[in-house]
Amino acid sequence: MNVINPERYLKKLFLLPLLLLTACSITSEQPNYDTLISTEQQQVTEWQNLPQQTEVAYLNDLVDSDMFEELLQVAMQSNPGLQQTLLTLQIRQSQLIQVSGEKRPFVSAGLSALNSSDSDASFGANVSVSWQADLWGKLADNERAANLDITEQNLLYQSARDTLAAEVMRVWLTLIAQQRAIDIEQQRLNSLQQTESFILQRYRQGLGTLEDLDSARSSVATSAANIEALTENYRQQTIQLKTLVGQVNNPAFSLPTEYPEVVIPAIDLPEQTLNRRPDLLAAYAAIEAASARTDVAYKDLLPSLNLQAVLEDIGSSPRASLFTAPVWSLLGQLTAPLYQGGQLRAEAEIRELETAFSYQQYRDTLLNAVTEIEQALSQEQALIKRQQHIETALASAENNLRQYQANYRSGLRTILDLLIVQQQTFDLRSQLDDLIYQRLLNRISLGLALGLEARA
Numbered sequence: 103m104n105v106i107n108p109e110r111y112l113k114k115l116f117l118l119p120l121l122l123l124t125a126c127s128i129t130s131e132q133p134n135y136d137t138l139i140s141t142e143q144q145q146v147t148e149w150q151n152l153p154q155q156t157e158v159a160y161l162n163d164l165v166d167s168d169m170f171e172e173l174l175q176v177a178m179q180s181n182p183g184l185q186q187t188l189l190t191l192q193i194r195q196s197q198l199i200q201v202s203g204e205k206r207p208f209v210s211a212g213l214s215a216l217n218s219s220d221s222d223a224s225f226g227a228n229v230s231v232s233w234q235a236d237l238w239g240k241l242a243d244n245e246r247a248a249n250l251d252i253t254e255q256n257l258l259y260q261s262a263r264d265t266l267a268a269e270v271m272r273v274w275l276t277l278i279a280q281q282r283a284i285d286i287e288q289q290r291l292n293s294l295q296q297t298e299s300f301i302l303q304r305y306r307q308g309l310g311t312l313e314d315l316d317s318a319r320s321s322v323a324t325s326a327a328n329i330e331a332l333t334e335n336y337r338q339q340t341i342q343l344k345t346l347v348g349q350v351n352n353p354a355f356s357l358p359t360e361y362p363e364v365v366i367p368a369i370d371l372p373e374q375t376l377n378r379r380p381d382l383l384a385a386y387a388a389i390e391a392a393s394a395r396t397d398v399a400y401k402d403l404l405p406s407l408n409l410q411a412v413l414e415d416i417g418s419s420p421r422a423s424l425f426t427a428p429v430w431s432l433l434g435q436l437t438a439p440l441y442q443g444g445q446l447r448a449e450a451e452i453r454e455l456e457t458a459f460s461y462q463q464y465r466d467t468l469l470n471a472v473t474e475i476e477q478a479l480s481q482e483q484a485l486i487k488r489q490q491h492i493e494t495a496l497a498s499a500e501n502n503l504r505q506y507q508a509n510y511r512s513g514l515r516t517i518l519d520l521l522i523v524q525q526q527t528f529d530l531r532s533q534l535d536d537l538i539y540q541r542l543l544n545r546i547s548l549g550l551a552l553g554l555e556a557r558a
Contacts, residue, residue, distance in 0.1 A: 132393055132396060133458075135461050139386065142465060143376055147372070152482055155366050156365035156368065158368070160557035161264055161268065161546075161550065161557070162267060165274070165275075165546070166364075169356060170271065170362070173343070174270050177270050177346055180348030180349060185348075187259045190258075190259075191252070191255040194251045194252045197248055198251075201244050229414075230410060231410070231412075233408070235407040237405075238401045239401070240401040243401070247395045247398070250387045251391050254387035255384075260555060263556045264555060264556045267556035268547070268549070273346060275542055275546070277336065278361055279536070281336065281359075282539075283332050283532060283536075284332045287329050291329060295322055297521070297524070301517060314517040318521065321521055340352060361542060367549045376468070376471060376553075378554075379471055379553035385464040385468075389457060392457035395453050396454050396456075396457050402439070403450065404438070405438035410432070410433040410434075411432050412431045478544055478545075478547050485537055485544060489534065492533050492537060496530040496531060499527040506523045
């Protein structure tokens, strides 16, 4: 027994008018964005190479710290910003179900009752099936755009996870740096207090001056004020960490006294690096989605074919109306937009411009990505050289300080000379520690720029 395919039959029936109307339609002539993007990426030169690179699979692997891993897991589960991004992804997934439903038949059922003074009561029941034939692939394009929205949002969620992991790393290192800065300043204060005590002892013995004592006390007070400022900075960073992990109360953690090891991630070729960055991949998916919606807008100018089948029955009782002697009907309707005040054409042009806008957003993201990578690589080289120079300067300053302390006790140097050398020595210690901190921080920025993914 042959089964009649209504879609094939109606397509043949309306083939001639469809072809005539199609001849009058205007299709989209969008640029080849794939070619443009490929050309943009090919213009990127190879990255600057760095010594002592380490192959790491995830962004978390840059920092060797179990305590940091625990904090990061809490942040991934509780950070409200990240959860909002995840909920947006779930919304996009539900929207795909809505869009996909447009390709399927719509089935509805109804019951009715009529009772009037001049006739007997009558009851009716009907079941209708309606379906829009996707002649031009418009519904398929709409579904593809919704799928690309999910892809884009999924990549944005990954990017948000990576950024959050990097932020937790930065605050974690900043807390360690602030703690070490407080320790160095405390050492400075202790040294100044010892100098003050020594000057006071000499002054009581008639060997020093009041000006020497005032200079020492001024240096002590200044160092104490610096400790208060550093302590407050530490508290502010603790509050920042609490916000990142999404907790109202301060998270429980213990900081190491030394910096954890932060490795230099391996540097790949530009094409491999750029194709790994989720923000770039998301921007590309946005272009594809916008392009699909442009195709949909242009296909709205073409005719549409709607099919409807209805099965109905009418009886004198509810039971008699339940399809005991049903009547069926089949309707095929072909409609074509002729004049709508230019709205459809304007919508198509808007979609084209939105696609072009998405491409410019991609270019902006690409430029930012290249800038971030090149800046991080250059910064690593500069910080290495600066650290070497400061280490040399600090070694000379510490040797000089010992000589000035001995010369002051023997009366060959003034207290002002000693305080200046002390200040220089501790300043160099602070600079060296800050340079180490900046290098570790920069390596995290480099790993994020290279597109390393945060481990779940």
